[in-house]
Amino acid sequence: MKNPLNKRIFREIKGEAGKYFVIFVLMSAIIGIVSGFLIADESLKTAYDNSFKKYNVEDGNFELIQKADKKTISSIQKEDVKVYENFYIEEENEKNDSIVRIFKNRKKVNKVCLWNGKMPKNDNEIALERLYARNNNYSVGDKIEFKNKTFKISGIIALSDYSALYQNNTDFMFDSVKFGLAIVTDNAFDNLPKTHLHYSYSYKYNNPPADPLGKKAIDKGNDFMNALSEKVVITNFVPRCSSNAINFAGDDIGKDRVMFITFLYILIVIISFVFAVTTSNTIRKEANVIGTLRASGYKKRELIRHYMAPSALVLFFSAVVGNVLGYTILKEYMADAYLNSYSLTTYKTLFNFTAFIDTTLIPLCILLFINFVMLARTLSLSPLKFLRRDLKRRQRKKAFKLNTKIPIIIRYRLRVFFQNIPNYLTIFAGVFFASILIVFGVMFSPLLDYFEEQTVKNMLAPYQYVLKAPSNTNTKDAEKYAAYELKTTGRDFTESISIIGIQKNSKYFKQKIMGDGIIISSAYADKYSLEKGDKITLKEKYKNKKYKFKIKGIYNYPCNLCVFMDLNKFNEKFDFDKDYYTGYFSKEKIKDIDENLIASHITKEDLTKTSRQMEISMGNMMSIFITAGVGIFMLIIYLLAKIIIEKNAQSISMAKILGYNKREIGKIYIHTTSIVTVISLLLCMFITHKAIVAIWHAMMMSYSGWLPPEIPVMTYVKVFMLGIITYAAVAFILKKKINKIPMDEALKYVE
Amino acid sequence: MSYIKLENIKKSFGSGESKTEVLKGISCEIEKGSVCVLLGASGSGKSTLLNIIGGIDNADEGYISINGEKTADMNEKALTLYRRKHLGYIFQMYNLIPNLNIKENVEVGAYLSDNPLNVDDVLKTLGLYEHRHKLPNQLSGGQQQRTAIGRAIVKNPDILLCDEPTGALDYNTSKEILKLIEEINQKYGNTVIMVTHNDAIKNMADRVIKLRDGVIRKDYVNETKTPVCELEW
Numbered sequence: 016m017k018n019p020l021n022k023r024i025f026r027e028i029k030g031e032a033g034k035y036f037v038i039f040v041l042m043s044a045i046i047g048i049v050s051g052f053l054i055a056d057e058s059l060k061t062a063y064d065n066s067f068k069k070y071n072v073e074d075g076n077f078e079l080i081q082k083a084d085k086k087t088i089s090s091i092q093k094e095d096v097k098v099y100e101n102f103y104i105e106e107e108n109e110k111n112d113s114i115v116r117i118f119k120n121r122k123k124v125n126k127v128c129l130w131n132g133k134m135p136k137n138d139n140e141i142a143l144e145r146l147y148a149r150n151n152n153y154s155v156g157d158k159i160e161f162k163n164k165t166f167k168i169s170g171i172i173a174l175s176d177y178s179a180l181y182q183n184n185t186d187f188m189f190d191s192v193k194f195g196l197a198i199v200t201d202n203a204f205d206n207l208p209k210t211h212l213h214y215s216y217s218y219k220y221n222n223p224p225a226d227p228l229g230k231k232a233i234d235k236g237n238d239f240m241n242a243l244s245e246k247v248v249i250t251n252f253v254p255r256c257s258s259n260a261i262n263f264a265g266d267d268i269g270k271d272r273v274m275f276i277t278f279l280y281i282l283i284v285i286i287s288f289v290f291a292v293t294t295s296n297t298i299r300k301e302a303n304v305i306g307t308l309r310a311s312g313y314k315k316r317e318l319i320r321h322y323m324a325p326s327a328l329v330l331f332f333s334a335v336v337g338n339v340l341g342y343t344i345l346k347e348y349m350a351d352a353y354l355n356s357y358s359l360t361t362y363k364t365l366f367n368f369t370a371f372i373d374t375t376l377i378p379l380c381i382l383l384f385i386n387f388v389m390l391a392r393t394l395s396l397s398p399l400k401f402l403r404r405d406l407k408r409r410q411r412k413k414a415f416k417l418n419t420k421i422p423i424i425i426r427y428r429l430r431v432f433f434q435n436i437p438n439y440l441t442i443f444a445g446v447f448f449a450s451i452l453i454v455f456g457v458m459f460s461p462l463l464d465y466f467e468e469q470t471v472k473n474m475l476a477p478y479q480y481v482l483k484a485p486s487n488t489n490t491k492d493a494e495k496y497a498a499y500e501l502k503t504t505g506r507d508f509t510e511s512i513s514i515i516g517i518q519k520n521s522k523y524f525k526q527k528i529m530g531d532g533i534i535i536s537s538a539y540a541d542k543y544s545l546e547k548g549d550k551i552t553l554k555e556k557y558k559n560k561k562y563k564f565k566i567k568g569i570y571n572y573p574c575n576l577c578v579f580m581d582l583n584k585f586n587e588k589f590d591f592d593k594d595y596y597t598g599y600f601s602k603e604k605i606k607d608i609d610e611n612l613i614a615s616h617i618t619k620e621d622l623t624k625t626s627r628q629m630e631i632s633m634g635n636m637m638s639i640f641i642t643a644g645v646g647i648f649m650l651i652i653y654l655l656a657k658i659i660i661e662k663n664a665q666s667i668s669m670a671k672i673l674g675y676n677k678r679e680i681g682k683i684y685i686h687t688t689s690i691v692t693v694i695s696l697l698l699c700m701f702i703t704h705k706a707i708v709a710i711w712h713a714m715m716m717s718y719s720g721w722l723p724p725e726i727p728v729m730t731y732v733k734v735f736m737l738g739i740i741t742y743a744a745v746a747f748i749l750k751k752k753i754n755k756i757p758m759d760e761a762l763k764y765v766e
Numbered sequence: 767m768s769y770i771k772l773e774n775i776k777k778s779f780g781s782g783e784s785k786t787e788v789l790k791g792i793s794c795e796i797e798k799g800s801v802c803v804l805l806g807a808s809g810s811g812k813s814t815l816l817n818i819i820g821g822i823d824n825a826d827e828g829y830i831s832i833n834g835e836k837t838a839d840m841n842e843k844a845l846t847l848y849r850r851k852h853l854g855y856i857f858q859m860y861n862l863i864p865n866l867n868i869k870e871n872v873e874v875g876a877y878l879s880d881n882p883l884n885v886d887d888v889l890k891t892l893g894l895y896e897h898r899h900k901l902p903n904q905l906s907g908g909q910q911q912r913t914a915i916g917r918a919i920v921k922n923p924d925i926l927l928c929d930e931p932t933g934a935l936d937y938n939t940s941k942e943i944l945k946l947i948e949e950i951n952q953k954y955g956n957t958v959i960m961v962t963h964n965d966a967i968k969n970m971a972d973r974v975i976k977l978r979d980g981v982i983r984k985d986y987v988n989e990t991k992t993p994v995c996e997l998e999w
Contacts, residue, residue, distance in 0.1 A: 016882075017865065019873035026865040307861035310822050311918070312850025312878045314843075398822040402857070 018317065024324045034293070034654060035329050038286065041646050042330060046374050048639060049279045051345030053272065053370035058346075059353050060268045062362030063178065067227075070360065072261065073217035074227075075254035076101065081215050087247060094242045096218040099124045104204070104605040105211040106161040110693055111151050112620070113193040114182065115161070118174075119204045119595050124217045125176040128200055131155060131313035132170030138203040141166035141224025145173055146180060147195025159197075172198060173358045176217070179265035180358055183615075184253045189263065191358070192627055193620050206405050210610070215251075232256040250483075257556070264357040270717055276373050279630040282647065283330075283378040285448055287385035288441045289654050290326035294386060296658045298322065298393055299406055305394070306401030315623060323383060330382050334375040336417045341374070346594035352636060366596045398747075424679070431663065438655040439691045445651030445763045446695040446738070450703040451710075452644030453734050458707070458726045463626040465725045470574035470622045476523045476600035479617035485596065486612045490605045494518055495596035496586055499551035501562065501578075504545075510719040512539065512553055513577045516585025516596070523600040524570070528581045532567030536577040540569045542721040544711075553578070562588065572748075573723055574622045626722065647743055653745045656688045660752055667756050680753055685746055696738045700731045768795030769957055770819065770925070774828035777814055777980075788814050788981040796973060797985050798924075801951050801958040806977035812961045815977070815979030819959060820853055820927045821845040832925070836879045847983055850878050854926045854956070858933035859912040862897045862902040862917075868909075872916040878987070883954075891953075892946065908939030912946065926950070928939035928960040932967075937999070944970060945994040947954035966999035 028035050066072065074096070083091070088098050101124070103116045120134060121127055127134070130145050132155035143153055148171055153159060157168050174196050179189040199207075218239075224231040236254030243249055255261055255539050272414045298305060305318060346364060353359065396406060417426045432439065481498070497516035502509045517524045526534055535545060545551065547566055570579060580588070586595045598614075599605060615621075660667070663684060704726065711724040776790040796802045804812040817823035819830055823839050829838045834851065840848060849855075853973045854875070862871050869885060872894075876882035889895040892912045902910050911931060928947065932940035948970060951958050960967070962984060968974045969992040976984035 016874075016877050019870050019877055020863075022870055023863060023865045030865060145909075301863075303859060303861045305862050306822075307855060307857060308874070309846075310820060310849060310853075310855045311875060311921075312846055312848075312853065314846050314850075399817055402822075402861075 018321075019609040020317070020321045021208070024321070024328065027325050028145050029329065031325075034657070035325070036648055037653075038289075039329050039333050039336075040125065041650055041752070042286065042333035042338040043340065044646075045282055045643060046281060046334050046378070047340030047345045048376040048643075049347070050338045050341025050370050051276050051347075051349040051350075052275050052341075053365050053373060054341055054346045054364060055270055055350035055353065056272055057367040057370065058362050058365045059350060059359055060265070061365055062360055063265050063268060066128070066175050066178075066360045070128060071124050071219075072175050073099075073101075073124050073255060074220045075222060075239070075252070075256075075258070076176075076215055076217045077240075077243060077249050077253070078215065078251035079214045080250055083247060086128060090246055091218075091243060094239055095221050096239065097221060099217045100218070101125065101215045102204075103213050103215055104207050104209070106163070106207070108151075108159065108161060108195075108288070110160060111193075113147070113151065113195060115143075115147070115159075115195045115197050115198045116182070116206065117199055117207065119201045120198050121168035121174075124219060125174060128173040128606070130171040130173060130361060132168070134172075135166075135169045135198060135200050135203070135311075137169075138200050138206065139165075139167055139347070140169040140200070141203075142170040142172045142198040144196035144358055145171045146191040146355075149355075152196070164203075164206075166197075166199065166203075173195075173360045173752070174198075175360060176258075177260045178357050178359055179267075182264065184257065185250075185258050189259070189354070190620075190627065197356070228256045228262065239480060242287070249524070263352075264359060267357075268353060272381045274714070279374065279378065280381060281448055283381045284385065285434075285441070285445050285647070285651065286330075287326075287382045288550060289651060290382065291386055291389040292438055292441055292458045292655060293658060294322050294326065295389060295393060296662060298390075299404075299662070302401045302406060305396045306403075309398035309401060315394050318394055319387060321387050322390055322394075323696070326386060327379065330379055331375075337372060338371065339506065339566065365555060387539070399534055424682055428690075429681045431659065431683060431687045432691070435659045435662070438659055439688075439695075441689075441699075442459060442652055442655050442691060443695045445647060445655075447691065447699045447702060449644040449648035449651070449707075450696070450699040450738070451706055452640045452647070454703050454707055454726070454730060454739060455710075456644065457638045457641035457733055457737075458730045460630075461727050461730055462722065463630050465727070466573065466626045466722050467623045469723075469725075470626075471619050473572055473574065475572070476568065476602065476603055477736045478601040479598065479610070480601065481598045481606060481614040481617065482596075483612050485613045486608045488599060488601075488605050488607050490599075490601055490603060490607065492522060492603070493599045493601040493605060494522055495593070496600055497547065497582055497596045498600055499585070499589055500556055502556050504552050504554050504561065508717060510576065511556070512584065513575055513698070514553075515577055515579050517579050518582050521600075521641060524579060526568055526570050526579075528579060529567055530581075531565070531584060532580075533564045534568040534570045534579045535566055536572035536579070537569055538573050538674075538721040539576040539578070540566075541573075541723055542715060544577065545569075551578075573721075576721060645737065649741050649745055652688070652692060652742060653748065656685075656749050657752065659688065660684055660749060664756050667753060668758050671756070671758050677750075677754060681750055684753060685749055688741065689746060692742050693739070696735055696742075699737060703734075704731070769833060770959075771831045772796075772815075772819070772826035772828070773830070775815065775818060775825045775830065777811070777818065777823070777825050779792050789818075789825070789981050792977075792980075792982055793828075794940060794975055794985055796957060796959065799951070799955045800955055800972040801948070801970060802959065802975065803971035803972040804961045804975050804977060805963070805965065805968050807963055810977040811980040812868045812963075812977050816927055816929055816959060816961045819925075821849055829920050852922035852924045856911075856914055856918050856926065856928040856931045858930040860902070860907075860914040860946035862900055862910055862913055866904070867899050867901055868894055868913050871902065874958065875920040876916035877968060879893040881922060883920050883922050885920060893950070898908075898969045906939070907935055908942055911935060911943055915943065915946055915950070919954065919956070923956055926956045927960045928958065930961055930963070932962070932964070937943060940964075941994060944997070948994045965998060966997050969997055970994050992995065996997065 091098055103118045105114050105116050108115055135142050141159060153168055155168055155171060159168060159692045177196055180191045180194050181189045182194045225231055233256055236256060242250050361516065400406065417429055495518060499514040500511050501514055502511060517528060528534055539545065545566060547568055549566045550563060552561055552563050586593055608758050667680055667684065708724045715721055772792055772794050775789050776807055778785055778787040780786055804815060806812045814823060818825050829836050855899060863874065865867040869889060872885050872888060876885055889898050892915065894909065894912055894916065897905060897909060932943050935943060947958060972987050973989060974986055974988055
C-alpha cells in the first residue's frame with residue numbers, strides 16, 4: 016500500500032500555492048540563469064577549443080620592419096616553422112573615430128569563420144568582424160567608409176586569431192568599439208594605400224610543443240624569437256602562448272563559472288532555511304497530528320520524508336523548468352554576454368551533464384541536507400511532546416524579564432521579536448544577500464563613470480605619443496619619455512606592468528623621483544595592496560630576467576598599472592642608450608613629426624578601454640542582478656513575516672476580541688518586522704560595502720588592469736530606498752493578511 | 767492468563783522541590799480481549815499510565831510487559847515498531863489530518879499494518895461510508911471521533927488505547943462512540959484500555975482500575991457488565 020500521507024503533499028503545495036509559486040518562479044529563474052550560463056559557457060568553450068584545429072590557428076606571429084624576401088623566409092623556415100604572410104593595413108573610420116585592421120582572406124592559417132552573409136568576392140566588398148559591426152551598428156548590405164575607400168559589407172565574420180579584439184598585445188584591455196577587423200579581396204587589399212601597412216607573419220611549428228600554453232611552448236617561442244632576431248629586424252613578436260588576442264577569451268570563458276555557481280548555492284542555502292523555517296511552522300501547527308501518527312507507529316523517517324517532500328518537489332520542478340529555460344531562451348541570453356565581449360566563432364549547444372549536477376543535483380542535496388537536519392532534530396522529540404504541543408527542547412522556567420516601565424506595546428513587540436529570532440536571522444541573511452546583488456547591479460554604471468572621470472582627470476598629458484623611431488620635435492612643452500613592459504611574477508596569474516621613464520623635473524609628472532627608487536601608480540598600489548617602502552619584483556615578458564624595485568611613493572594614476580622611474584635610471588636599468596626614449600608627452604598636438612614615425616597616440620579612448628569593454632560585457636547582467644536581488648528580498652521578508660503572523664494568528668485574533676484596533680495590532684506585529692528590516696538594511700549597507708570591496712578585489716585579481724571599487728554613497732542610499740519601497744509593498748500585503756484573521760481563530764485548537 | 771502486566775510503575779515530573787510523583791507504584795494485569803477502564807479524577811495519573819502502556823512515555827521505575835515482552839527493554843525504533851504492530855490510539859481531540867479526506871485518514875492507519883481490515887468495511891461499520899470523501903472539518907465532532915476510531919482499528923491492533931475518547935462529545939454522541947468501541951471489541955477481540963473520568967463508563971468494562979493520586983484505589987473484575995446502550999449518566 017502506498018503511504019496515504021503522500022496524497023497530502025500536493026494538497027499541501029496547493030494549500031500554500033502562493034508561497035510555493037513565488038519560490039518556484041524565483042528558483043526557476045535563478046536555476047535557468049545559472050544553467051543557461053553553464054551551458055553557454057561550456058558550448059562556447061568547446062567551440063573555442065575546437066577552433067584551433069578547425070581554423071588552423073597560428074602558433075604565433077611576428078612583424079618585420081619590411082617585407083621578407085623568399086630567401087629570408089626560407090631561412091626562417093629552417094627554424095622548425097612554416098611561415099605565412101598575414102599583412103594588414105589599418106584604416107581609420109572617421110565616422111566613429113575607430114580603427115579597422117584589414118586583411119586579405121586567409122586560406123591556410125587563422126581561417127575565417129563566417130557568421131552571416133558571404134565573403135567578399137568583389138573589390139568593393141568587405142567582410143566585417145561581428146563585434147565591431149554590432150557595436151557600431153553595421154550590418155550586411157551597409158556601407159563602411161574609410162579615408163581612402165568605401166566598401167559594401169558582404170558578410171559578418173570572426174577571425175580565429177582575434178577572439179579578443181586586442182589591437183596590440185600589450186594593451187591592458189581589448190576594445191571592440193574602437194577597434195575592428197575586416198577581410199577584403201586580395202585585389203582590394205593591394206589597392207589600399209600602404210601608409211599603415213604592417214608586415215605581419217604568422218607561423219606554425221612543424222613539431223608543435225605538447226603544451227601549447229605551457230613552459231615548453233614558452234621556451235620554444237623564446238628559442239624561435241632569439242633565432243629570428245638574428246636573421247631579421249622584428250618589431251613585434253607574439254607567440255600563441257602569450258597572445259591576448261588568442262588566449263584571453265579562452266582564459267575568461269569559465270572564469271565566472273565559480274561566481275555563478277556560488278551565487279546559486281548561497282541562494283539555495285537561504286531558500287533552504289526559508290523552507291526549514293516554514294516547515295517548522297507547519298510542524299508546530301500539526302504537532303498533535305504528528306504526535307498521533309508517531310503514537311500510532313509512524314516512523315520518524317517516514318515523517319521526515321513526508322515533510323521534506325513539498326520543498327524538494329518545488330525545487331525539483333524549478334530545476335526542471337530552470338534547465339529547460341537554460342537550454343532554450345536563457346542560453347542565448349547568457350551566450351550573448353560572452354558574444355558581446357568576444358569575437359568567437361560559431362557554436363553548437365551541447366548537453367552539459369556537469370551543469371545538470373551543479374544546478375539540479377547539488378541544490379537538491381543542499382536543500383535536503385538542511386531540511387533533513389532541521390526535521391530530524393525537531394521530529395526526534397517524543398510523540399507525547401507533540402501531543403502536548405510542547406516542541407521546545409529546553410523549557411524556559413520563567414518568561415524573559417522585561418522592565419515593566421517599558422510601555423506594554425513595546426514589551427509586546429520585544430516578545431514577538433524574541434519569539435521569532437530564527438526568522439529574523441534568516442531575514443537578515445536574505446537582506447544581506449539581496450543587498451549584495453542589488454548594490455552590485457546599481458554600482459556598476461557609477462563605478463565606470465567614476466573611473467572614466469578619474470582617468471581623464473589624471474591623464475599624464477593631454478597628448479601622449481608612442482614613436483616607431485626617435486624623432487625630434489619643436490613643439491613647445493613636448494617632453495620625452497620612455498616606456499617598457501615587464502610582467503608581474505605571480506604563480507597563477509601574471510599581467511603587464513608599464514614601466515615609464517620620466518625626465519627630471521617633468522612638467523607632466525608632478526612627483527619627484529629620487530635616485531634608484533620608483534613611484535607606482537595608485538592603480539598598481541590598490542590592486543596589489545602595495546605601500547611606500549614595499550619591495551616588488553617584476554620580470555621580462557619573454558625572458559626570465561627579474562628586476563627588484565623599492566617603492567618610494569604612490570602617484571594618483573588610476574587608469575593603468577605603472578611604475579614610474581627616472582629616465583636616466585630607466586635607460587641604465589634596461590641597458591638602453593643614454594638618450595633612449597620612445598615617445599613624447601605634450602600639451603598640444605605635435606605636428607612636426609612624420610606620421611609614419613608615430614606608432615600611436617594614447618588618447619582618452621585608449622585609457623578608458625577597460626570601463627568601456629566592461630560596460631558592454633557586463634552591463635546587461637546588471638539588470639539581472641537588480642531584479643534577482645529585489646525578488647529575493649521580497650520573497651524572504653514576505654515568507655518569514657507571514658510565518659510570524661500565522662504563528663501568532665490566535666494572539667492576533669485574541670487582541671482583536673480584546674478591542675485592539677488594526678493600527679495597534681499592526682504596530683505590534685508589522686512594525687517589529689519593519690524595525691528589523693530597516694535595521695538589517697542599514698547594517699547590511701555597511702557589511703555589503705566591505706563584502707563588495709572584497710569580492711570586487713578578488714574578481715579584479717583575475718583580470719588585467721584595475722578598476723577601483725569606488726562606490727558613491729548615493730548608490731547605498733538608492734539601494735536602501737529600493738529596500739524600503741520593496742518592504743512597503745510586502746508590509747501592505749502583510750497588513751491585509753492580519754486584517755483577514757477572524758476573531759474566532761482564538762477559539763480554535765483550545766484543548 | 768494476563769496479556770498486559772504492569773509491575774510497580776512509578777513516574778514523576780519536575781525536579782527538586784517542584785517534583786511531583788504522578789504514579790507511585792502501579793501493578794496490575796489485564797487480560798487479552800478484555801475492556802479495561804482506567805478511572806480517576808483529573809491529575810490521578812491515568813493518562814500518564816496509558817501513555818506508558820502505549821510506549822510514548824517511560825516509567826521511572828517498574829516495567830510493563832505485553833505478551834511477555836518488556837517495553838522497557840525496547841529502544842526507540844523497537845518501540846515505534848511495537849506501536850505500529852500492536853497498538854491503536856484514540857485521543858480526546860481527534861487529531862485528524864485536515865487536508866486528507868475521511869477515507870484517506872483511515873488509510874493512514876491501514877498503511878501501518880501488514881494485514882489491515884478493509885477500509886470500506888470499517889467506514890461502513892463506523893457509519894462514515896457516505897462521508898468518506900469529505901474533509902474532517904465538514905463533519906461533526908462525533909463523526910470526526912469515529913474517523914479517529916476507524917484510523918486506530920483499521921490496522922486491527924491487539925490493543926486499543928483510548929484517552930478520554932468521549933471527553934469532547936455530548937451525551938448521545940458519547941454513547942454512540944462507546945457503543946462502537948464495544949462492538950469493535952466484540953467483533954475483533956482487541957484488548958481495550960480506556961481512560962475516563964466518567965464514572966458511568968466503568969459499567970461497560972470487564973475490568974475497572976480506579977486511580978487516585980497515583981495509586982490504585984480499586985481494581986476489580988466487573989461481574990455485572992452493562993451494555994453501552996443501557997448506560998446512563
